[in-house]
Amino acid sequence: MKLKSILAAGAVVAVAGAALPAAAQSMVETITDRGELNCGVSTGLAGFSNPDSEGNWTGLDVDVCKAIAAAILGDADAVSYTPATAQQRFTILQSGEVDLLSRNTTWTLTRDTSLGLHFAPITFYDGQGFMVPRELGVTSALELDGAAVCVQPGTTTELNLADYFRANGMEFEPVVIEQLDEVNAAYFSGRCDVYTTDASGLASIRSTVAENPEDHMILPELISKEPLGPAVRQGDDEFFNIVKWVVYALIEAEEYGITSENVDDMRENSDNPGVQRLLGASAGMGENLGLSEDWAYNAIKQVGNYGEIFERNVGVDTPLGLERGYNDLWTRGGLMYAMPVR
Amino acid sequence: MAVDSDRGASASSKTPFWYDPRFRAIFFQILTVVLVVAGIGYLVSNVMTNLERQNIASGFGFLQREAGFAIAESMVSYSAADTYGRAFIVGILNTFRVALLGIVLATIIGVLVGVARLSTNWLIAKLASVYIEVLRNIPLLLQLFIWYGVITVSLPGPRQAMSPVEGIYLSNRGFMIPAPVADPIHAYMGIAALLALAAGYLIRRWAKQRQIDTGKQFPVYKTSLGLLILFPAIAWVLGGAPTVMELPTLQGFNFRGGLTLTPEFAALLFGLTFYTAAFIAEIVRGGILAVSHGQSEAAFALGLRKGMVLRFIVLPQALRIIIPPTTSQYLNLTKNSSLAVAIGYPDLVSVGNTTLNQTGQAIEAITIFMAVYLTLSLTISLIMNWYNRAIALVER
Numbered sequence: 001m002k003l004k005s006i007l008a009a010g011a012v013v014a015v016a017g018a019a020l021p022a023a024a025q026s027m028v029e030t031i032t033d034r035g036e037l038n039c040g041v042s043t044g045l046a047g048f049s050n051p052d053s054e055g056n057w058t059g060l061d062v063d064v065c066k067a068i069a070a071a072i073l074g075d076a077d078a079v080s081y082t083p084a085t086a087q088q089r090f091t092i093l094q095s096g097e098v099d100l101l102s103r104n105t106t107w108t109l110t111r112d113t114s115l116g117l118h119f120a121p122i123t124f125y126d127g128q129g130f131m132v133p134r135e136l137g138v139t140s141a142l143e144l145d146g147a148a149v150c151v152q153p154g155t156t157t158e159l160n161l162a163d164y165f166r167a168n169g170m171e172f173e174p175v176v177i178e179q180l181d182e183v184n185a186a187y188f189s190g191r192c193d194v195y196t197t198d199a200s201g202l203a204s205i206r207s208t209v210a211e212n213p214e215d216h217m218i219l220p221e222l223i224s225k226e227p228l229g230p231a232v233r234q235g236d237d238e239f240f241n242i243v244k245w246v247v248y249a250l251i252e253a254e255e256y257g258i259t260s261e262n263v264d265d266m267r268e269n270s271d272n273p274g275v276q277r278l279l280g281a282s283a284g285m286g287e288n289l290g291l292s293e294d295w296a297y298n299a300i301k302q303v304g305n306y307g308e309i310f311e312r313n314v315g316v317d318t319p320l321g322l323e324r325g326y327n328d329l330w331t332r333g334g335l336m337y338a339m340p341v342r
Numbered sequence: 343m344a345v346d347s348d349r350g351a352s353a354s355s356k357t358p359f360w361y362d363p364r365f366r367a368i369f370f371q372i373l374t375v376v377l378v379v380a381g382i383g384y385l386v387s388n389v390m391t392n393l394e395r396q397n398i399a400s401g402f403g404f405l406q407r408e409a410g411f412a413i414a415e416s417m418v419s420y421s422a423a424d425t426y427g428r429a430f431i432v433g434i435l436n437t438f439r440v441a442l443l444g445i446v447l448a449t450i451i452g453v454l455v456g457v458a459r460l461s462t463n464w465l466i467a468k469l470a471s472v473y474i475e476v477l478r479n480i481p482l483l484l485q486l487f488i489w490y491g492v493i494t495v496s497l498p499g500p501r502q503a504m505s506p507v508e509g510i511y512l513s514n515r516g517f518m519i520p521a522p523v524a525d526p527i528h529a530y531m532g533i534a535a536l537l538a539l540a541a542g543y544l545i546r547r548w549a550k551q552r553q554i555d556t557g558k559q560f561p562v563y564k565t566s567l568g569l570l571i572l573f574p575a576i577a578w579v580l581g582g583a584p585t586v587m588e589l590p591t592l593q594g595f596n597f598r599g600g601l602t603l604t605p606e607f608a609a610l611l612f613g614l615t616f617y618t619a620a621f622i623a624e625i626v627r628g629g630i631l632a633v634s635h636g637q638s639e640a641a642f643a644l645g646l647r648k649g650m651v652l653r654f655i656v657l658p659q660a661l662r663i664i665i666p667p668t669t670s671q672y673l674n675l676t677k678n679s680s681l682a683v684a685i686g687y688p689d690l691v692s693v694g695n696t697t698l699n700q701t702g703q704a705i706e707a708i709t710i711f712m713a714v715y716l717t718l719s720l721t722i723s724l725i726m727n728w729y730n731r732a733i734a735l736v737e738r
Contacts, residue, residue, distance in 0.1 A: 087699050094396060094704075114399035115702035136595075147595040148515060153692065154699030162412045162422035173596065174412045175606070176696070177686040182487075186686065190514050191494040191605060193595045234397045 027099060027232075027239035028072060028290060036078040039065035040098035043083045043180055046204040047314040047322075048104050048124075057081045060313040061102040064123055064230055064247065067299040067309075068100065071246045071291060076302035085178055087154040090115050093233060100243060102230040104198065106156045111231070120243040121251075122229040123306075124314075125326035125335050127222030128160050129199035131206060134217050136193060141221040145170040150183050150192035152176070157197050160224040184209045198226045200314060200322060207319035242289055249296040251338035252278055253305035255329055260304040267297060278341050285341055296341070306336060389705065404701045405430070411696055413688045415604055426697050433693030434714055440607065440689065441676040441718065444614040448675060449668075451615060452622025459627050470623065478620035483681055485617055489609035490685040497605075500596050509589045509600070517603040518590035527581030534573035541573075542566030606687035610679065618675045622668055629664035630656060661733050669726035673719050680715075690714055 031037055041049035041061055049059040057079075066076040082098050093101045094116060104126075105111075107119040130149075132138050141164070151158050153176045165172050175192050177183045184205060187195040195202065199222060206213045230247070232240050253259075256275050258266050267279040276282040279300075280293030289295060303309065310327060314320045328334025359365050393400050405427035412422050416432045417439060459470035477485070494514045498504060503513035511518040522528070542565070549560035578584075590600030633656050641655040682689035691711060698707035 087695050090699070090702060091704055094398060110700070111702070113397075116393075116396040116398040145594060146598065153696040158412075158696065159410045159700065162410055165412075166422055172412065174414050175686050176414070176688065176692065178683055178692075178695070182684065182686075185491070186494060189491070189494040190499050235395060 027236045028242065031072055031099060031239075035073065036080050037065060037069040037072065037100065038080050038082060038098040039069075040084050040089055040092050040101040040103055041065070041081050042103045043085055045104060045180070045201060046208040047200065047318065047320045048204065049081075049083075049102070058313065060124060060309055061104060061230075063303050063309045063313065064102045064250075065100065067250055067303040068230075068243055068246045070298040070302045071249075071295040072242065074292070074294075074298050076298075085154075085180070086152050087178060090117070093117065093231065096233070099239070100230055100232055104201065104228045105231055106226045107229055107231075108156060116234045117231045118234055118240045120230045120232065120240070121247045121338075122227040122335075123247060124200065124228040126198040126200050126226035126228055128157055128196060128224040128226055129202050129222050130219040131187075131195040131202045131216050132193060132219060133190075134215050138219070141219045141223065142168060142170075144172065144194055146172065147193040148173040148175055148191065149194045149196055150175045150177070150187040151196050152180065152183055153178055155197070156224070156226065161196055164223045198228070200320065203320045203322060204314075207321070238290055242291065242295075245289060245341070246295070246299055248338040249278060249299060249341060250303075250306040250309065251329070251336050252341050253296070253300045254307040254336075255331065255338065258300055258305060259308055260301055263297060263301045274341070393705075398702060400703065400705065402706055404697075404703050404706070407701075409697070409700075411700065413693060414686075415602075415607065415688060426701065429693050429697060430690070430710060433688060433690040436688055436693075437676075437679055437682075437690040437714070438718070440610055440614065440679050440682070440687070444611055444618065444675050444679070445672050445722075447611070447615040448618040448622055448671070451619035452671075453626050455619060455623035456626025456630070459623060460630060474620045474623050477616055478624075482613060482617050482678055483684060486609055486613040486681055486685050489612045490605065493605040493609055500592060503592070503597070509587070511590055511597060513597075514605060515596055515602075516605050517608065518597045519601050519603075520587040520589045521599075521601040522584070523586045523588050525581070525584045525586075527578060527584060530577045530581060531574040534577040535570060538566070538569040538573040541569050604687075606682070606685055609685050610682050610687045610689075613681075614675050614678055617678075618671050621671050621674075625664055625667045625671065626660070629660035632663050633659045658733065662730075662735060665726060665730045665733065669723060669730075672722050672726065676718050676722065677715060680711075 025033075039062075041057060041059075044050050045059070047059055049057060049061040052058050062079075062081070065079045065081070069079045070076040082092060084092050084098075084101075084103065089101055089103055089105065090111070092098050101117075102123075104124070105119075106126075107122065111117055112119060130141050130144065132144075138144065144165075149161060149172050151161055151174055158174070158176065161172070161174070172194075175183075175186055177186055183195075186192055188209065188211070195205070197205075199218060202218050206216050206218070210216050230243055232243055252274075253263075256266075256272065256278065258275065258279070263279065266275055267281050270276060270279075270281070273282065277285055279297045280286055280295070283293050286293035286295045304312070307324075307329075310324065311317065314322045316323060324332075324334060326335045328336060330337040360369075390400075406425055408422075409424055409426045409429045410422050411429070413420055413429060413432050415436065417435045418428075418432060420428060420432045455470045455473055458466050459474065461467045461470070497512060497514040500511075500513045500515045503511040503515075503518075505511050509520045542562075545560075545565055546562050549562045553559055588599045590597040590602070637655050637659065638651050641651040646654070679689055680691040683692045683695060686692070694707045694711055698704050701707075
């Protein structure tokens with residue numbers, strides 16, 4: 001009798017549970033309660049998200065996570081990183097395993113719609129390129145007819161590659177391998193003639209994996225637009241706004257010349273109302289986002305402005321050695337343009 | 343009598359109905375069904391609600407859309423302009439191809455090694471033991487990486503390809519051999535081969551009957567093999583004996599033309615075959631050892647030769663023990679082929695994962711995976727169970 005009633009009760013609960021919507025707690029509340037931000041990153045791409053020799057995650061994408069953690073929690077180190085392959089990344093975001101995906105992910109219409117995602121502003125403008133061994137004697141991507149091409153599955157790269165060869169009436173043999181390490185190994189062992197991914201990724205792989213980086217060259221053609229940015233789940237606009245505006249704040253800070261070093265000074269002494277608004281010297285912006293007024297101050301103080309983040313991780317003085325190019329501020333001819341914080 | 347039935351009736355009327363074993367039996371069966379259905383219903387409705395709440399598209403409509411990605415090897419024509427549905431078919435056929443070849447090769451190697459381990463020759467027995475112990479104790483994924491690494495790292499690039507014979511090339515792009523240029527006569531040769539198989543079956547039946555009737559033997563296997571070669575050869579000659587061969591030639595980056603065994607396929611096939619063969623070898627050895635030694639002694643006493651003892655006495659009995667566990671190994675091999683994704687062979691899981699990622703339809707793609715593997719596995723099971731019944735001991 002007892003057993004029966006327990007089982008019956010269980011069945012009722014199970015059936016009823018289906019009808020009940022999940023208890024609604026906002027993302028910001030969840031993150032604050034948890035005390036850390038769960039951030040999805042790559043399995044290791046130098047310059048973007050890569051664990052250093054001490055196991056600390058570093059890179060441009062990682063710094064975006066840190067800035068958001070600093071804005072919400074006041075502590076840039078309160079981030080828990082979940083490495084994900086190109087294939088796992090959307091599932092871990094959709095299923096709620098991570099709050100935010102900051103993993104060199106291209107913003108496309110399909111991902112924005114059928115995957116149920118929102119993309120925050122672009123943190124890196126990239127394009128897909130080809131890397132070949134110098135000894136192959138190839139100087140243009142249009143000479144690649146019949147080549148074996150190493151590529152990671154589940155990426156826009158895989159689609160652009162097929163489009164490009166189709167558009168130019170060329171054939172190719174795809175060698176599609178999921179794990180980054182294994183694709184790298186396949187290319188450097190000579191299984192493929194060509195390696196394709198985002199140009200920044202090629203630079204990263206060439207500088208860190210190649211025995212002799214000089215033996216490999218990146219072809220001049222960029223065959224696609226790859227706007228990379230952080231993504232969140234649909235359904236919590238408050239959190240989406242925060243992610244969006246933290247990224248804008250980092251860019252805006254560079255525009256105003258606010259760096260991690262002079263941010264205290266600027267907050268105390270700047271007469272510029274824009275700077276005062278951004279750093280919380282005049283109140284209102286933080287309240288609108290549902291955060292404390294020093295949200296942007298914390299992010300800039302602990303992580304730096306966009307320019308600092310870029311130069312530290314992928315800039316000319318790093319092994320990747322990338323120029324600002326499209327990623328420079330709009331005032332200097334780039335595409336980085338923050339919406340006004342006001 | 344009357345008292346007894348009376349007591350029974352009064353007892354059952356006093357006992358609460360939940361102590362009635364018949365009621366209990368039915369009640370718990372119904373309860374189990376309700377719980378299972380409710381559990382599944384809960385999961386499904388939960389998934390639907392969550393997908394809707396997060397604005398994630400669902401349904402199988404994506405199978406009709408253009409895939410847009412390329413697949414390296416395919417048994418049917420496929421290009422990036424084809425649909426996701428066709429990409430899935432390519433993946434399924436690739437899985438099927440490696441599983442089928444793997445099962446055939448693993449069986450042959452497994453039986454040879456299993457018998458070798460029982461050999462009285464010390465060296466052969468020890469070599470077989472080492473093979474089994476090493477291969478079955480290293481995880482399959484590692485073995486795949488080793489095979490793939492060996493093939494891609496140790497072999498030269500296509501421009502320095504090894505060429506033992508003109509037209510045959512071995513490089514890190516695979517093993518290239520000449521192939522006859524497609525000709526309609528090839529289909530007729532296939533039909534001729536099937537006819538030869540049918541003829542072989544009829545000859546076998548006739549020979550068996552003749553042996554029962556007259557005691558005379560007939561060389562069935564040699565005749566059948568002869569027919570199998572002769573019939574297609576006749577078809578080929580009648581068709582004008584086309585001899586044009588397509589040679590693989592180095593063009594630009596890679597070889598074109600001819601037949602190619604890619605490194606990915608080779609690594610997967612070798613890995614699956616040698617790994618599974620180690621298990622099958624142990625099953626074969628166990629099966630042979632399980633046949634009582636008295637059986638072969640009795641057969642020798644009747645004057646049968648060694649080969650005949652193995653063929654007519656030991657193996658038929660051993661097979662009954664060998665078949666069921668071997669079926670499990672076949673199923674394992676088929677399912678293990680999904681590790682292909684690690685070394686880039688475009689099997690069902692590899693193609694499906696790409697589709698899953700491009701479309702975001704995780705649940706639909708996984709459902710297709712499960713349906714395909716279930717169908718493949720159940721088909722193998724059915725065939726093997728049928729074979730098992732066919733060779734089972736017929737008892738009166």
